Amino acid sequence: MNKIDYPFVKKLLLNKKNIVITTHKTPDGDALGSSLALWHTLKKNHNVHIIVPNEYPDNLKWLPGNNNVIIYENNKSFADNIITQSDIIFCLDFNKLYRVDTMFDVVANHKCYKIMIDHHEDPDNFCDQVLSNPFISSTAELLYTFLFSLDYKLNKNSATCIYTGIVTDTGSMRYPNVTRHTHLIISELFNFKINHSSIHQNLFDTQNKSRLSLLKVCLENLKLFTNHKAALTFLREKDLIDNSYQKGDTEGFVNMPLSLKNIEFSTLFIEFKDGIKISFRSQGEFNVNLFSQKYFNGGGHKNAAGGFLNTKNIEESIEYFSIVLQKFINEKA
Numbered sequence: 359m360n361k362i363d364y365p366f367v368k369k370l371l372l373n374k375k376n377i378v379i380t381t382h383k384t385p386d387g388d389a390l391g392s393s394l395a396l397w398h399t400l401k402k403n404h405n406v407h408i409i410v411p412n413e414y415p416d417n418l419k420w421l422p423g424n425n426n427v428i429i430y431e432n433n434k435s436f437a438d439n440i441i442t443q444s445d446i447i448f449c450l451d452f453n454k455l456y457r458v459d460t461m462f463d464v465v466a467n468h469k470c471y472k473i474m475i476d477h478h479e480d481p482d483n484f485c486d487q488v489l490s491n492p493f494i495s496s497t498a499e500l501l502y503t504f505l506f507s508l509d510y511k512l513n514k515n516s517a518t519c520i521y522t523g524i525v526t527d528t529g530s531m532r533y534p535n536v537t538r539h540t541h542l543i544i545s546e547l548f549n550f551k552i553n554h555s556s557i558h559q560n561l562f563d564t565q566n567k568s569r570l571s572l573l574k575v576c577l578e579n580l581k582l583f584t585n586h587k588a589a590l591t592f593l594r595e596k597d598l599i600d601n602s603y604q605k606g607d608t609e610g611f612v613n614m615p616l617s618l619k620n621i622e623f624s625t626l627f628i629e630f631k632d633g634i635k636i637s638f639r640s641q642g643e644f645n646v647n648l649f650s651q652k653y654f655n656g657g658g659h660k661n662a663a664g665g666f667l668n669t670k671n672i673e674e675s676i677e678y679f680s681i682v683l684q685k686f687i688n689e690k691a
């Protein structure tokens with residue numbers, strides 16, 4: 359856990375600066391919500407740009423300020439120019455620089471003041487100031503504290519973006535890392551007349567038909583490891599193609615098996631062109647961060663992590679999964 363030097367940052371932001379806000383590859387609601395909330399706040403006194411590595415799901419494109427988001431992949435030289443002229447770079451919702459993907463070199467090489475606001479475990483050392491706390495629900499919640507501590511005032515737009523970040527990273531307020539403080543912040547956001555019902559509708563009730571078709575395949579592929587209270591399901595590359603997969607379609611699929619009685623650990627394999635991308639979720643004590651670090655080349659939080667296998671053989675990967683799951687549980691016992 360790190361603390362930020364607020365008086366210093368306040369001084370730093372006293373006069374007009376060129377500021378870049380960036381976040382991780384394939385931004386989610388927390389990444390984009392936090393970035394836009396910060397953009398809405400700083401743009402009054404600074405020259406501010408949001409640059410994200412690549413495209414993000416359509417259900418985030420209604421966010422106020424969305425049209426100002428620059429996609430690095432599609433505007434490389436334009437974005438490089440902005441980054442190399444920046445005085446400050448804010449790194450939101452990630453703590454390892456590789457997560458900005460193709461932006462890595464330009465961000466790493468540009469010597470300017472860097473500020474990280476993030477809630478993942480084990481931050482790397484590439485920022486001058488770090489506000490990092492893995493016990494906080496979302497980067498958006500941390501950002502609220504950051505802005506509050508610097509005496510910035512929110513408005514309806516920034517409050518809407520912060521609400522989006524908290525809601526999407528907490529499974530609509532249900533995960534264990536939601537606290538009384540999280541709810542106090544939400545209550546403050548209501549002072550700015552946010553429309554929580556329409557935010558939820560925009561986020562969750564605007565799905566593509568391809569999503570439901572892929573969900574059908576996922577449910578058909580569901581495997582239960584009842585001895586270990588675990589579930590696994592998968593999608594093949596062919597399923598993605600046959601059902602006209604669009605980015606974001608599989609968001610949340612990995613959580614669904616957790617709604618079963620006596621299932622506390624869920625895994626989703628998705629076969630892409632260079633291997634199998636994996637999502638892990640758990641409820642309670644099963645530490646998916648450790649499990650993924652150990653056996654699946656990934657990591658994340660205790661109850662939510664990602665991983666990767668450099669193969670396209672789903673059957674072999676499921677076999678491997680069941681072996682290492684047994685091993686992992688034996689080691690813990």
Ligand SMILES: [Mn+2]
Pocket residue numbers: 388389451477496497527
């Ligand atoms: Mn987050």
